[in-house]
Amino acid sequence: MADIYFNGKWIGHTSKxxxxxxxxxxxxxxxxxxxxxxxxxxxxHDEIRINTEHGRARRPLIIVENKKPKLTPVLLDKLKREKITWNYLIENGIIEYLDADEEENTFIAINENELTNKHTHLEIDPIGILGVPTTLIPYPEFSRGDRINFGAKMIGQSVGIPATNFTLRTDTKFNILVYPQVPLxxxxxxxxLRRFPSGHNLVIAVMCHEGYNVNDAIVLNKSSIERGLFRSFYFRTYDAMKKRYxxxxxxxxxVPQPGIMGHRGEDAYKDLDEDGILNPESKVESDSILIGRTSPLRFLTSEEFIADIENIRETSLSVRHGERGIVDTVLITETPDANQLIKMKIRDQRIPEIGDKFASRHGQKGIVGLMxxxxxxxxxxxxxxxxxxFNPHAIPSRMTVGHLLEIIGGKLGAYSGEHINASAFNYTSxxxxxxxxxSLGFRNDGxxxxxxxxxxxxxxxxIFTGISYYLRLDHMVTDKIHVRGRGPVTLLTKQPTEGRAKRGGLRLGEMEQQCLIGHGAALTLKERFDSDKVDIPICKGCGFVATFDVIKNKSYCSLCKKSDVAWVETSYAFKLTLDELKSLGIYPKIKTEEL
Amino acid sequence: MTIKLPEKIEKEVKKYFEDEKIPEKERKQIEEKVIKLYKEYKYSPEEPVGVITAQSLSEPATQLTMRTYHFAGTAGIQVTLGLPRMIEIFDARKSPTTPSMMIYILQEFQDIEKVKKIAEQIKEVKVKDVVKTTTVDMTDLWVKCKPDMSKLKRYGIEMKTLKKKLKVRDGLVDVDEEENVIIVKLKKKDIAGLYKLKYNFLETHIAGIKGITQVIVLKEGDEWVINTLGSNLKKVFNVEGVDTTKTFSNDIFEIYSVLGIEAARNSIINEARYTMEEQGLGVDVRYVMILADLMTFEGDIRAIGRYGISGQKSSILVRASFEETKKHFIAASISGESDGLRGTVENIMMNQVAPIGTGSFELIGRIPEKKKK
Structure with missing residues (x-):
């Protein structure tokens, strides 16, 4: 008896x-x-699975019966003349959509000429065995499999026009490429996918250039960039809510008035309109205020209300640290629970610069090294x-012959004024x-x-020259560049914060520390780990951390009531460890000794 | 200060002098230059050799891939290699996942037939290896099996001796010499034990050395050697024809118990180097030697890690900073331990100058202050 599962639930069994x-x-x-x-x-497993739910990936295939595909030349001709539609084919059992489970019960022929009696389906086109981004790669059979995979991944990261209604959308962040082109x-x-192109056709020369394109770097033509090559817009939507408590x-x-807790100085609010919201088309820099807002102090009930003091604090919305741009759209609306909601879209023009990432469709990515x-x-x-x-050294080890074919194919396309078809399994040879x-009067090797x-x-x-389609990838230096001289520290350990968003430092990790030890550079080592250095008073009697009274300029031990104290230089993290040990009920006693 | 060259280098220099017929005058000059070079290559005092060792070993170890290459079709025994084997050696596991021996044969036994005979002598033979058919009688509760006579002959086992040799748990063995059948009867009348009896019977050892499941005879250079899967040094040493001076196992603990700690130290060095070289990584022996010394100098094999060297450090802070922080702090507080803060790690933790390299020197003498007039 085979079990029957309907959308994953057991509903019964059958003997046939x-x-x-x-x-x-x-x-x-x-x-x-x-x-x-x-x-x-x-x-x-002796089970039947019936799936009707949404969210399954399904793909169309031509039904085959007795070695004959149901999509006959007659039907195909009708389809071409638009006598019948795609829906007609599905309704009449000529093409059906299969999901991953049902595919297990099929035997699919890739080409019509290989059909046998065992076959149940036929691919509409052999390209159907690939995924959508992979089908966008020209000449995929000529490159190694992993490169095709990388290429497909990078197409996903490319800046293009992902949606035609982007002026209306309020995604948190997205990129739009200016004047994108259809690949040659x-x-x-x-x-x-003509409506969603994502790159430009570039004239490419495969050669080295003064060492500025070693190790996968690329050299770009500065004038081309000034003419608008790979210019893109970066949008980020900020939102602020007027909450009710x-x-x-x-x-x-x-516009927050001076005297409010956390006020940033009148200069910071000078660009705000009367209503406290920045006007469209006004320029904003890093950390500048977009929407002025004040909130009541938290944890304060009406009984505790103190007169004469402003019981509000400033909670304005500001541009993210390190970002800038121009206010594009301001949207004032309401949330379902009737709180006022303001969405503000900031637009930033991104011109290619040294360090931006570009890639062809063959997994050949690189960073701009020189313009x-x-x-x-x-x-x-x-x-x-x-x-x-483009540096030729990127070719031999990666074996992306498809890229070379694209370059010469692009050259032909440009000179003959035609698009070159380079689909998988069916391409211009x-x-x-x-x-x-x-025949156009060029060398035949490009x-x-x-x-x-x-x-x-x-x-x-x-020099091998031609035209290749290049993508601008969503990894730009402006989003990543990061330096720190001094900056914020964490509250608990007094050590520098971590991460670019928090203006943090780069950690000198355990292995780097071992390197300094390996060199015997003890003093450098100490200096490097000085970030949380403190001088703490230690009681010579009990070995506990003593108290220092700044007003009286006197230190004393609150346990021994003595003022016999030694000043010890140590890391704050170590003092914290001692405190934590005390909280465990362990008495860590420091014995001090005169040097 | 005169520096004496190590014996090996001295010998090499002397050999060079004689081979190249270098005149007496130049000899002294060359010797001086060699000494100068030797001095330069020596580590300076307070050089952190341990850290350098750790780095020199672990950097190539990051390249030891998890996968091991399989040489399909080649003769030899598939032994665990690569990173898993490395971990096995340094963690001082009591037994390797694939114990293996390389058995060398004495000169007078260097003949393929003789070597084959030794190999057959060594290989463990179980009942299941010689049995043709087995039948289980459910009503009378016995297991009957027919041995393959040709196989018995090859292993040199006679039916007569079998009855004495075979001892099965919960079973009585009876050998019928005329019909060439072995019958094992169940002692207790318990039908549930019957299949257990059959299993026990088939796994019973009859000949060879216990634990050695596979034997392969190989030619190494001009001599025949035996490579085995499974290890039992003590018994193999008793077999006639085995060269006990060269035969070794990859089971470090077995070598330690049979041949002692020095042999175990050499075994660690050899196994670690072999594993690295197998993956095409060259590491200077000295680094491996330092590690092996560290693992063995206390007289038994200590692992690198929580239960070995790192867990036995004298400083509380160092132990606590490695693993099981709470355990070490609590244990230290109960016994009232004190930490002299003499190591590197402690001083880094406390942001003090660590006593290594340039930090190991202190100004001891105090410059007396000028007396006030």
Whole structure:
């Protein structure tokens, strides 16, 4: 008896599981059951799983019966002439959507010519075996698998136009690329995703350049950037709520008046409008105030209300540390519990700079190492100047031949004015590209004579040039650059804070400490770990930390009532350890000794 | 100050002089230069050798991948290698996951047939290795088995001797020599024990050395050696033809109990080096030697870690900062221990100058203050 599970719940059993599954499938194909129903039979576990829930990844496949795919040339022709629709195919049992479970019961042919009697389905196109980002990679069969994987991952990180309604959206943060382009070397799926392009077609020269593109760095043409290459906008939405508290008190959105607890000085609020909210199109810098707000003091009941003193504190919303921009949109609305809500979108133009990350679609990522003006870039006889100089050393070990094919394919596309199809399993071949290049009067290998941009001399070797689609990735230096000279410390240990957002330091960890020990640099070591240094008075009698009275300028031990005290230099963290030991009931006694 | 060169270097220098026929005049010059170089390479006083050792060993150890390479199809025994083996050695595990021995054979036994015979002598034979069929009688409560006579012959076991040799828990062994059958009867009339009896019977040891499950004869250079899976040094040393001066096991504790602590120290060095070299990592022997010395100098093998060296440090603060902080503090407070703060770690914790390298020197003499006139 096979168990039947409906959406993961046991609902019954059957003695004819295979027949049952076949029956339900038949009904689904006859359109008497919803097409979303998926059924699968697992003989090993002897169970049937029926899934109808949302959130399953499903994909369409052509149904095959007796070696014949149901999508016949006649139907295909009708589809082309728009006599029938996609829905027609699904309703008539020609194409069905399968989920991961039901796929286990199928035998899917990738190409029509390999169909046997055992096959149950046929891929609509062989590209269907890949995921969406992977299908966007041109010439994937020519690169190593891991590179394809990296490439697909990086497409996901690219700055483009992820949604066409971005002016209306209030995502916490998102990026928009200015004037994105459709890739010259295309795949069938990037045709579908035409509305969401995410990069630019760059003229690329594969060569070294004065050591500024070693180790995966890239050299960009500064003039191209000034013309708008890879310019993008970074949006961040801030929100502030006017909260109501228990006891009738509430926040106030206003320009905070001097005298309020936590007031930042009148200068900080000078840009705010009368209502306490910044106007659109006003410039904001790091830490400047966006929305002025005051809140009642917490934990204060009405009985404790003290007259004559302002019982409010300042809780204004300010720009994140290290970010800047221009107020784009201000949205004033209400939450479901009738609190006023203000959303403010800040826009920041991001121009590519040294340290920004770029990548092609083949897992070849790199950081800008140098930006050189147009006139200093190498050039061809025709006067073509590359936008990017890509280091050839990135090729041999990674074996991304697909990238090279894309470059030469892009060159052909640019000169012939056509898009080049480079979809997986079905692409313009290298031979075709070479032939077309030759007929256009170029070398068939994509190499060209280049001239040194500074001296005008001919470069002694031929340079592989072409056009490659590049992506700007969402890792920009402005978001990451971080230095600290002095800054905040944590309350508990008096050690520096951690992390960029808290203006923290970089930890000199245990292994780095061992390095200093290894060099025998004892004094350097001490200096490095000085961040929480304190001088503490220790009672010579009991060995406890004594008290120092600043007013009387006198130190004494509150246990022994004596003032025989030794000053010891130690780390605050150690003093804390001693305190914690005391809380455990352990008496840590410090014996001091005259040096 | 005159520095004496170590014996090995001195020998090498002398050999070089004689090989190259260097005239007497130049010899002294060269010798001086060698001494100068030797001085330069020596560690200075207060150089933190331990930290350097730790770094020199652990940096390549980070590259020891978790996976071990399998050499499918090659003769030899699959032994745990790589990081797991490294951890095993330094944690001083009582027995390795794959104990193995390399048995060397004396010169007069260096003949393939003789070596094969020794190998067969060593390999443990259980009843299940020689049995053809077994039948279990549920009504009369006995297990009957038919041994494979050719196999018995190969291992040199006779039916006559079997009856004396075989001793099975809860069972009475009876050997029928005419029909070549072994019958084991259950002592207690308990049907539940019958299958247990069958299992016990099949696992009974009849010949060879206990624990040695696999034996492979290999050629190493021009001599035949036996590689085994499973280790039992003491018994293997008793086998005739085994070269007891060269034979070794990868079970460090076994070497310690059979051959003593010095042998165990060498075993640690050899095993650690072998494991590193297997993965293509070269580490200077001296580092491994320091580590092995540290593990063995107290007379028994101590592990690196909580229950070994790190847990036996004299300073409370050092022990507490490693692992099980509360345990050490509480134990120290109960016995009223005191910490002299003489180590490196303690002084780093307290933000004091640590007594290593440049920090190990103090101004001892006090400059007397000028007397006021």
């Amino acid at each position: 599981p295979a027949e049952m599954a076949a029956n339900i499938r038949k009904k689904r194909r006859q359109n008497s059951l919803l097409s979303q129903v998926n059924i699968s039979y697992f003989p090993l 070397v295309n795949t069938i799926t990037s045709d579908i 228990w006891g009738g008190q509430e926040d106030d959105i206003c 050189i003006p147009h006139e200093d870039m190498p050039f061809t006889r025709e006067g073509v100047v590359p936008d990017i100089i 290298e031979e075709e590209i070479r032939k077309s290049m030759k 190499k060209q004579v280049l001239y040194n941009g500074k001296s005008g001399e001919i470069l002694k070797v031929l």
